[in-house]
Amino acid sequence: MKTMKWLLRREFWEHKGAFFWAPLAVSAILSLLIATLLGFGGAANNINASYNAHDAQGATVSIAAHLGDEQKAQLADIMSRSYMFVSAPIFLTLSFIVFFYCLGALYDERRDRSILFWKSLPISDSMTVMSKLAMAAFVVPLITIIMATATSLLVLLMFCITLTFKGVNMFAPLFTTPTVYLTPLHIVSLLPVYVLWALPTMGWLMMVSSWARSKAFLWAVGVPLLSVMMLYWVARMFHLQWDIAWYAKNVIARILLGVLPGVWFPFTGVERGQLVAPDQISIGMSAISTQSWATLSNPELWIGVAAGAAMIYVAIRMRRWREE
Amino acid sequence: MNSVTYPVISAKGLSKRYGKQIAVDDISFDIPPGRIVGLIGPNGSGKTTTLKAVLGLIPFEGQLSVLGLDPRTQRNALMEQVCFIADVAILPRWLRVSDAIDFVAGIHPKFNRAKAERYIARTKLQPSMKVKAMSKGMVVQLHLALVMAIDVKLLVLDEPTLGLDILYRKQFYQNLLEDYFDENKTIVITTHQVEEVEHILSDLMFIRDGKIVLAATMDEVGERYVEVMIEPGHVAAATQLGPIDQRTVFGKSVMLFDGVAREHLAALGETRNPSIADLFVATMKGSYA
Numbered sequence: 233m234k235t236m237k238w239l240l241r242r243e244f245w246e247h248k249g250a251f252f253w254a255p256l257a258v259s260a261i262l263s264l265l266i267a268t269l270l271g272f273g274g275a276a277n278n279i280n281a282s283y284n285a286h287d288a289q290g291a292t293v294s295i296a297a298h299l300g301d302e303q304k305a306q307l308a309d310i311m312s313r314s315y316m317f318v319s320a321p322i323f324l325t326l327s328f329i330v331f332f333y334c335l336g337a338l339y340d341e342r343r344d345r346s347i348l349f350w351k352s353l354p355i356s357d358s359m360t361v362m363s364k365l366a367m368a369a370f371v372v373p374l375i376t377i378i379m380a381t382a383t384s385l386l387v388l389l390m391f392c393i394t395l396t397f398k399g400v401n402m403f404a405p406l407f408t409t410p411t412v413y414l415t416p417l418h419i420v421s422l423l424p425v426y427v428l429w430a431l432p433t434m435g436w437l438m439m440v441s442s443w444a445r446s447k448a449f450l451w452a453v454g455v456p457l458l459s460v461m462m463l464y465w466v467a468r469m470f471h472l473q474w475d476i477a478w479y480a481k482n483v484i485a486r487i488l489l490g491v492l493p494g495v496w497f498p499f500t501g502v503e504r505g506q507l508v509a510p511d512q513i514s515i516g517m518s519a520i521s522t523q524s525w526a527t528l529s530n531p532e533l534w535i536g537v538a539a540g541a542a543m544i545y546v547a548i549r550m551r552r553w554r555e556e
Numbered sequence: 557m558n559s560v561t562y563p564v565i566s567a568k569g570l571s572k573r574y575g576k577q578i579a580v581d582d583i584s585f586d587i588p589p590g591r592i593v594g595l596i597g598p599n600g601s602g603k604t605t606t607l608k609a610v611l612g613l614i615p616f617e618g619q620l621s622v623l624g625l626d627p628r629t630q631r632n633a634l635m636e637q638v639c640f641i642a643d644v645a646i647l648p649r650w651l652r653v654s655d656a657i658d659f660v661a662g663i664h665p666k667f668n669r670a671k672a673e674r675y676i677a678r679t680k681l682q683p684s685m686k687v688k689a690m691s692k693g694m695v696v697q698l699h700l701a702l703v704m705a706i707d708v709k710l711l712v713l714d715e716p717t718l719g720l721d722i723l724y725r726k727q728f729y730q731n732l733l734e735d736y737f738d739e740n741k742t743i744v745i746t747t748h749q750v751e752e753v754e755h756i757l758s759d760l761m762f763i764r765d766g767k768i769v770l771a772a773t774m775d776e777v778g779e780r781y782v783e784v785m786i787e788p789g790h791v792a793a794a795t796q797l798g799p800i801d802q803r804t805v806f807g808k809s810v811m812l813f814d815g816v817a818r819e820h821l822a823a824l825g826e827t828r829n830p831s832i833a834d835l836f837v838a839t840m841k842g843s844y845a
Contacts, residue, residue, distance in 0.1 A: 235662070238658075238662035242659055245650060344648060346647060348642035349699075352642065353660065353663060354632065354635040355663060555614065
């Protein structure tokens with residue numbers, strides 16, 4: 233346990249830029265961008281209107297000052313459910329970071345030969361690989377969630393301040409809505425779902441990372457894509473009725489795109505409409521959470537989890553005899 | 557001295573092939589505790605491969621026992637007792653001096669933090685310094701500080717001073733001898749700079765083409781090998797004794813003899829102990845031919 237703590241810390245030292253500064257930079261740029269837009273004023277109406285897009289009142293919220301208490305409550309409800317969507321770019325950054333971290337995790341140490349130093353210490357291969365997996369699956373997503381929540385709350389505050397200038401005080405109705413505080417918890421509760429769906433991709437990337445002697449990216453991405461093209465070509469040539477689309481979606485997409493948060497919806501065919509709870513009028517975190525957990529009943533998920541675990545095992549076995 | 561000593565490393569029929577190429581060819585040797593063994597051989601002779609087998613970094617054929625453990629199957633347990641510097645400058649570039657100490661202190665049960673810090677304090681290394689900002693010599697100083705503070709039974713050094721200037725090299729071996737080595741420890745060193753280690757070695761192993769061509773203690777080497785500067789009149793007599801090597805210095809023949817009585821040779825000219833480097837050159841003649 234103590235060793236694991238130090239191994240995680242070690243990973244953080246090495247990848248501080250990717251794990252901490254990159255999401256922080258994206259958060260800062262995002263906040264600044266929105267602050268500027270709000271500062272120019274014009275945007276406030278549009279965004280306000282978009283919050284009300286499905287509202288019976290339509291998009292005529294420029295008469296914001298005339299909003300009644302009931303409308304305010306409705307607006308507060310929508311904002312509290314959807315304010316985290318503004319942090320989507322931060323979660324997109326997460327997928328890139330996790331992707332390239334997994335791809336380099338067992339490759340970079342061989343390229344710079346520092347693997348010989350790590351192997352001179354009493355740390356087993358399984359411990360090392362598991363620490364890197366834990367980093368990608370839990371630590372990095374949690375850092376991202378914390379930053380995304382902080383950014384989202386900051387943006388929400390900025391909206392409220394802008395609305396105040398228009399004579400609408402949303403502070404009280406909004407921050408007394410429990411959903412504001414529950415939304416980040418909903419996202420944290422999605423972490424296990426994320427990890428399970430991301431495992432095939434993490435496993436694949438780490439296996440290639442442990443195996444490739446050079447050009448890890450080409451092996452990890454080029455070969456799967458090439459396999460789709462070749463199968464397609466062979467099927468065309470010989471008029472075979474192979475279901476290449478099935479292969480691309482259920483194998484290749486799973487090992488390459490699994491680290492995208494929410495990718496389980498397209499994978500399982502969940503429609504946008506299903507993410508809206510019946511009693512609500514726009515997409516909210518609670519509906520997303522329910523639907524996400526529902527994907528755990530898909531056998532494809534568990535086949536992927538098994539494949540991911542097997543690839544992690546192969547990565548550990550391969551690292552055993554890798555010296556440089 | 558304890559009369560019953562188990563070897564630290566015991567190899568029997570150790571072989572390693574890379575495809576068709578034989579890197580280590582059926583070698584057997586024992587290294588008792590409390591020795592400093594120089595494993596010396598030309599490039600590609602199999603010394604690094606032998607050490608990698610000892611450290612459980614590569615699979616191999618034959619029997620090999622290190623501190624009673626099989627490096628193939630018991631590597632994790634082995635690494636608590638063994639440490640190595642595989643090469644210069646393999647510390648990760650992003651590592652800070654302070655982080656390196658924290659990390660090894662955190663994961664190694666036999667690490668003595670105070671000792672590492674004491675050693676670092678004698679160098680120009682700063683706690684906040686990163687490896688990428690260090691010279692090659694400083695990287696080795698850091699690595700040595702970490703390794704010397706780990707109280708293990710076997711230390712393996714594979715070309716630990718390659719590419720360092722003479723000041724760093726001298727200091728490296730001096731530290732090793734003064735602050736680290738004791739009768740409970742064993743050190744195995746490979747190096748090309750034979751002349752720099754010969755004073756600290758207790759045992760010598762020459763390896764050539766994957767085979768051990770000489771394995772002896774330094775005392776035995778001193779008894780066995782004699783170098784004679786032959787007086788002009790005795791060249792023919794000396795040649796009859798079968799020198800293993802012969803060169804000419806200032807017009808005089810200098811011959812190297814293996815196992816010829818020193819009294820006998822003294823009559824032919826001035827005798828002295830050959831340097832390991834001369835012995836090495838004589839033994840490895842034709843290696844690259």
